Amino acid sequence: xxxxxxxxxxxxxxxxxxxxxxxxxxxxxxxxxxxxxxxxxxxxxxxxxxxxxxxxxxxxxxxxxxxxxxxxxxxxxxxxxxxxxxxxxxxxxxxxxxxxxxxxxxxxxxxxxxxxxxxxxxxxxxxxxxxxxxxxxxxxxxxx
Numbered sequence: 001x002x003x004x005x006x007x008x009x010x011x012x013x014x015x016x017x018x019x020x021x022x023x024x025x026x027x028x029x030x031x032x033x034x035x036x037x038x039x040x041x042x043x044x045x046x047x048x049x050x051x052x053x054x055x056x057x058x059x060x061x062x063x064x065x066x067x068x069x070x071x072x073x074x075x076x077x078x079x080x081x082x083x084x085x086x087x088x089x090x091x092x093x094x095x096x097x098x099x100x101x102x103x104x105x106x107x108x109x110x111x112x113x114x115x116x117x118x119x120x121x122x123x124x125x126x127x128x129x130x131x132x133x134x135x136x137x138x139x140x141x142x143x144x
Contacts, residue, residue: 036124039091043121044135046089047099051117051139054082058105058113059141066105066113071098078103082117095122107143114140 058066058078066078073087074080079101086099098119105113116138123131 032124040121040123040133040135043090043119044137047086047117047119047135048137048139050082050085050089050099050101051115051137052141053085054078054101054103054115054117055113055139055141057081058103058115059143063107065107066103069100069102071100078113078115082115086117086119090119093122093124105143109143111143112140113143114138 055078062077068077068079070079071083072080073084075084082101082103083099087097090097090099100118101115103113103115105111116136119135121133121135123133
């Protein structure tokens with residue numbers, strides 16, 4: 001008569017599949033967390049560049065005092081330049097690409113133009129949780 005414990009030890013078919021099924025959810029959370037964090041950093045770089053573009057436009061293209069705020073897009077003022085840049089480049093997972101910009105400055109040589117861009121980043125909701133991060137960037141340039 002055979003020992004049943006020895007017979008049980010010999011049958012290890014499917015052990016790798018069971019171990020993979022146990023580890024897969026943790027692995028997916030780590031992978032999607034890395035993707036989410038990478039997109040957060042990318043969006044922060046986009047709004048930083050948008051603020052820089054708006055400040056550069058204000059430093060070059062105006063001779064009057066600058067004061068604007070809002071979410072409009074276009075080419076009429078530094079706020080619209082910054083919002084157009086974010087709308088074209090942000091990764092939003094299908095959400096709104098609306099950023100809010102404010103700009104101040106004088107139109108004389110040697111004064112500064114300050115542009116601040118704000119955006120609310122919403123994370124991937126189905127893995128990590130539907131949380132938001134407020135991203136803000138400010139750029140200051142001297143008027144030429």
